[in-house]
Amino acid sequence: MPIINNKELFPTDYNDRILIEALKKTPQDIIYEIRESGLKGRGGAGFPTGTKWNLASAAVAEKKFVVCNADEGEPGTFKDRVLLTDYLPMVIDGITLGGRAIGAQKGYIYLRGEYRYMLGRLENYIAQMISENRLGNNILGTGFDFTIEIRLGAGAYICGEESALIESMEGHRGEARNRPPFPVNRGYFCYPTIVNNVETFASVAVIISKGADWFKSFGTSKSPGKKLLSVSGDCRKPGVYEVPFGINVKELLKLVDARKTKAVQIGGASGYCLPRSQFDRTISFEDASTGGSVIIFNQTRDMLSVLKNFQEFFVEESCGQCTPCRVGNKKLLDGVEKIEQGECSISYIRELMDLGRSMQMASKCGLGQSAPNSFISIVTHFENEIFSSR
Amino acid sequence: MLLSEKNAMTEEIEELCSNYGSYRESLLPILNDIQLRFGYVSEFAQQEIARVLDIHPVEVYGVVTFYSFLSPKRLGKYIIRLCRTISCDMAEKSSIARVLERELGIRFGETTSDMKFSLEYTNCLGMCDESPAMLINEQVFTKLTPHRVAEIIRKYK
Ligand SMILES: Cc1cc2nc3c(=O)[nH]c(=O)nc-3n(C[C@H](O)[C@H](O)[C@H](O)COP(=O)(O)O)c2cc1C
């Protein structure tokens, strides 16, 4: 099912003639427009896209690369699937514009193994683009050469992390690298590389066609534009929604027809759990920030089993490279099981909260740094519920 | 493994290498294809891939064991992966799990003795709005009900 509401940012009748107009612009003009729009990365971290592209464009190297991150592994996220299914021309044009902006001739789409069923369609579309000279050599007579290749993952959440993704593309285990150096300076085979989310690229195509001012007319001053949310869990109308940044949780719940809601998980397993008392918080980078995942829990749900599900996820998906994450997640899961069996003291819970905070500081990559968020927020907000029944 | 099977495997790997190029970055594409075609990446296949890419077999083994969709152990012709992450969990994934176990006569983590089906859990498939969801090889099935799952399995049998 395509995007459910609005469709202003992602219109179903996207005009693909904008590519030729856009490619006539200089790389500096493209980057300028993206910087002006205030677009921030849609994959979760929210780094300003224009700044990233500017850094990669300034890097001096004999080759550069564009990578579209279609690993979409965060629990509760599925908007990239919808973009790749129903809005593919915008995604591909956005990647091409990224190549033009930084001076790359090659782009990759890193597609998660779970989405292998899309592979044939994506490859056919790229082949069609090449036959129409919208990809390939001297695209539409503009003198710009650019092709896109698809790389398939093989079932590893950590490969969504940009440096692990690059390791995976190079044929290694998906183990995160130390950063810095950042991919914009040393990425794929040490060449300057921009890694961006699928939605970021699709947004670029729209910004270039409709202008930064139009884009900025939506959202808040710190979070301009609109965002796709993947909504699932206890609601009548799950699916992908296009909302302006700044919408609050209550408004969102109404939109998706959720009733008797007890809690909302913003940002997937690595995000935070908001209790009812915080439903006036807004979806935005400055408040409740999310790469798109919104999971709704109604009053019948047991928050401890929700937490256990998240914690099992992290134990399974940790790449195991560094101790705080590998051992810490295991310890947190043990703690959850102890609570379940009614064997956990409040003082031990306090120790586990401290452990969680250490993991946030000491883990090597975003997985371990954000894994304790669920534990900390669920235990903080639902301590009474968790302990009173056990 | 029979000699003829070994030769066929070597041929397959050499062909994949000439398609993708004998570079380190071709490793994952080659492994994905071998996995898809044979249902696993055998020790012999790992050694052959290492030989043609000119890397140590341990490197290949390290990669095969890292990714959950690659297996050094032989799996069934159809690998069923049921999503156990939160949205599917809340949508009664456990009743789907029971139907699968009953219909196939095996538990999660096992393979049927005729090597036709393997049953595994996996994490979020990006189908949470249509939960519960599962994969059979690369094919995705959503909005599962016990009745539908039994139907689907019957078709594959
Ligand atoms: C464990 C982990 C998983 C991630 N998974 C994804 C993902 O599936 N898709 C994605 O776009 N970004 C993911 N990211 C964020 C990427 O590292 C990176 O910030 C992003 O691709 C940059 O693109 P953007 O600026 O357009 O958001 C993940 C990060 C971490 C730490």
Ligand code: SF4
């Ligand atoms: S934080 Fe976790 S996923 Fe990241 S490098 Fe360390 S062990 Fe690996």
Ligand code: FES
């Ligand atoms: S939780 Fe099962 S598909 Fe996302």
